Amino acid sequence: MSDDLMVPEPVRVLRRQQELATTWTLELESGRAGRRSFLPGQFNMLYIFGVGEVPISLSGDAGQSETLIHTVRAVGPVSNKLAALKPMDTVGLRGPFGVGWPMAAGEGADLLIVAGGLGLAPLRPAIYHVLRHRERYGRVILLYGTRSPDDILYAGQLEEWNKRPDVEVHITVDHAGDDWLGKIGVVPSLVPTLGFDPEDTVAMVCGPEIMMRFTVNALRDAGVEDESIYLSMERNMKCALGHCGHCQFGSTFVCKDGPVLSFDRVRGLLSLKEF
């Protein structure tokens, strides 16, 4: 086991920006040069000294990775402390880890990117990549579902992407007041309305597990092959290196073989409770 990957490196917080009521984006020093390059969909382990360490996806642009961007939702002891970090504070960093989105496998195909809630954060690097290499992909559709209009992550950026003629952005919220003139309904229900070619589509899905299950059902009903549906799985992690078995499912280690896995590999895992 290499010390390099097991020992957190202290790095400084450069910037902190509030996104939503309980969600913050942190810009971190990248530390050792090796940490600067990452693949869309990979994650780092962020360590709050004396509290604990958690996996957090890289949510910035892999093509401009002088610094590292992470979007954190405060849900528990570690993420609360992470979200409260201020510029010049220090955090422990290990990574990047895991297998990312199928950016190469998706080339030449249409892309259907489906994000729910904070699930847009791990998908954002994939979107940056697609926009940078737009000519390599066919039709690009982004579906984003969240709880209410106040919970739309990266709202300004979604608006910018929506203005592009070469990207279709559909946003829907679970419920809203009468000042919201956009779509209301759950994100899987958008799938049958798109009129896409299922045989030539690669789908990338990230969000709460139940939302992913419903979305996978809608994609399969529309005719998308299991091998062409990719999900980012969330499982509790410790080593992130495939050593401790904490995230193991059968012969699959979510930390090392994932977090992005094709549906044919996680079929059983999706319907299981956290272990």
Place this chain on the structure above:
Amino acid sequence: MKSIARIVCEHPFFQGLDGEFCDLVCGCARNVRFNQGDYLFHEGGDADYLYLIRYGQVALEIAVPGKPPVRFQTLHDGDLVGVSWILPPYHWAYDARAITLTRAIAMDAHCLRKKCDEDPVLGYDVLKRLLPILTSRLHATQLQILDVYGAPEQLE
């Protein structure tokens, strides 16, 4: 200008309907228009019509005492608004309001029910078209009730 028969039978809800049945159901149809903010129907009212949206956007809402109404679904071009017309005692379970200018086909529910009762083959066909809509709305409601994007304490 398209005839109402063509509009009805080309609408996704009735698409592929047998020509004879199409003539039958068209007898129950008329064109309607709702301006932004107009209600199609109100909770508790008699479900005398169902609406096939040609274009526009309709929000389904539930009134909450002392608060603004909560919108829980929007329906768009090609969608059907209102399913209570087929379920006795034929009362709307929520409000439906146009949030953009909406043109639709209003189908007289008494007329359609009568034709479906008189010809069970037509009735069965209409039910087969309605069931997937009901099922997908049920699934959507399940997902909304779970509030999957909610705060962690709400997920447990």
